[in-house]
Amino acid sequence: MKKKLLILAGDGIGPEVMNEVKKIIVWFNKKKSADFEITEELAGGISFDKHGEPITDKVMKIALESDAVLLGAVGGPKWDKLEFSKKPERALLRLRKDLELFANLRPAICFKELANASTLKPEIVSDLDIMIVRELTGGIYFGSPRGVEKLSNGEKKGINTHTYTTSEIQRVARVAFELARKRNNKVTSCEKSNVMEAGLLWREVVEELHKNEFKDVELSHMLADNCAMQLVRNPKQFDVIVTDNLFGDMLSDEAGMLTGSLGMLPSASLSGKNKAGKFKSMYEPCHGSAPDIAGKNIANPLASILSFSMALRYSFNMDKDADMLDNAVKDVLSDGHRTADIMESGKNKVSTSQMGDLVITKLK
Ligand code: NAD
Numbered sequence: 001m002k003k004k005l006l007i008l009a010g011d012g013i014g015p016e017v018m019n020e021v022k023k024i025i026v027w028f029n030k031k032k033s034a035d036f037e038i039t040e041e042l043a044g045g046i047s048f049d050k051h052g053e054p055i056t057d058k059v060m061k062i063a064l065e066s067d068a069v070l071l072g073a074v075g076g077p078k079w080d081k082l083e084f085s086k087k088p089e090r091a092l093l094r095l096r097k098d099l100e101l102f103a104n105l106r107p108a109i110c111f112k113e114l115a116n117a118s119t120l121k122p123e124i125v126s127d128l129d130i131m132i133v134r135e136l137t138g139g140i141y142f143g144s145p146r147g148v149e150k151l152s153n154g155e156k157k158g159i160n161t162h163t164y165t166t167s168e169i170q171r172v173a174r175v176a177f178e179l180a181r182k183r184n185n186k187v188t189s190c191e192k193s194n195v196m197e198a199g200l201l202w203r204e205v206v207e208e209l210h211k212n213e214f215k216d217v218e219l220s221h222m223l224a225d226n227c228a229m230q231l232v233r234n235p236k237q238f239d240v241i242v243t244d245n246l247f248g249d250m251l252s253d254e255a256g257m258l259t260g261s262l263g264m265l266p267s268a269s270l271s272g273k274n275k276a277g278k279f280k281s282m283y284e285p286c287h288g289s290a291p292d293i294a295g296k297n298i299a300n301p302l303a304s305i306l307s308f309s310m311a312l313r314y315s316f317n318m319d320k321d322a323d324m325l326d327n328a329v330k331d332v333l334s335d336g337h338r339t340a341d342i343m344e345s346g347k348n349k350v351s352t353s354q355m356g357d358l359v360i361t362k363l364k
Contacts, residue, residue, distance in 0.1 A: 012289025014072025020356025044074025044088035101269035117260030134248025176242035186239035263300025328362035
């Protein structure tokens with residue numbers, strides 16, 4: 001069976017980093033008969049320039065028919081002044097919405113070779129490997145009522161509403177429990193049940209699901225503010241953290257920075273499974289289009305390469321190949337090769353394309 005991949009390289013450094021991913025996909029097709037079928041399309045500013053839309057219906061149809069979408073990055077100063085509905089970032093929102101990608105997986109992995117790049121002490125972050133599961137399509141970013149109201153006394157009132165239903169909490173918690181089973185079997189669920197009714201419901205629903213379906217997984221609850229502190233105090237205490245859209249936004253950025261560089265952070269966004277066990281997925285680096293370094297062949301492609309490794313693991317059940325790719329990245333770093341963003345004295349500075357080639361030399 002062919003594995004259908006849609007590549008949306010996007011803007012800025014997107015095409016540069018995706019080029020390196022494509023080389024790796026070609027390697028898997030050649031050496032492992034992996035049968036990936038690649039379709040490349042436009043998304044973001046480049047799509048707006050050609051079609052007047054950040055993503056077209058035709059591309060969305062291909063995305064819906066693909067086994068996984070690999071995205072580079074979208075956006076840049078050229079499109080900053082466009083009206084909201086035409087902005088490159090709308091492509092991302094539409095992909096998330098139409099593919100129903102409600103679970104955002106953001107690993108924070110700190111390779112010991114890069115522990116010095118973190119602002120925390122190396123012993124706190126070296127070999128860190130945690131996974132944040134952020135709910136992506138609900139909560140305060142989407143709840144209604146929302147808006148800005150004029151009050152009779154001349155003041156204005158800004159309103160956003162934080163809502164979650166039982167099923168919205170269950171489905172994202174289920175993803176977290178299932179992931180934990182593949183990792184160190186521990187889930188920490190974060191909310192503010194001390195001050196928010198929706199937080200209390202979150203805690204109750206997670207507990208109920210745990211009792212009914214995931215008793216074998218260790219579950220603990222933590223208030224989200226405490227979690228923010230614990231992430232910098234002792235991040236290695238965590239395995240999988242599951243939390244809502246707002247707290248997940250903050251906590252995943254905080255955890256990401258423990259690892260030192262934006263150029264190293266992959267992510268995956270997943271939908272629910274249908275009856276046949278199939279689901280939609282999109283994989284992308286956490287960084288943006290980095291217009292300041294675009295076109296110079298100096299961007300770090302490892303976040304995109306590690307995102308592809310997540311695709312192998314989660315969309316294609318190719319865990320051994322994903323391990324091999326992760327290890328190839330580790331080996332290249334151990335050998336002392338660094339792109340500019342993670343460069344240290346005494347190491348060998350390499351370009352975007354050299355980094356991709358080096359990873360391939362380590363694949364077996
Ligand atoms: P950014 O992530 O593009 O860049 C922030 C800084 O990190 C820059 O100095 C950049 O050079 C550096 N950087 C980022 N990725 C790197 C890599 N792989 N290798 C080396 N250095 C890297 O964030 P920004 O500057 O705030 O945003 C630029 C544009 O990207 C904006 O238009 C923004 O809207 C968009 N954006 C898109 C996404 C996405 O597509 N998912 C995410 C964030 C920002």
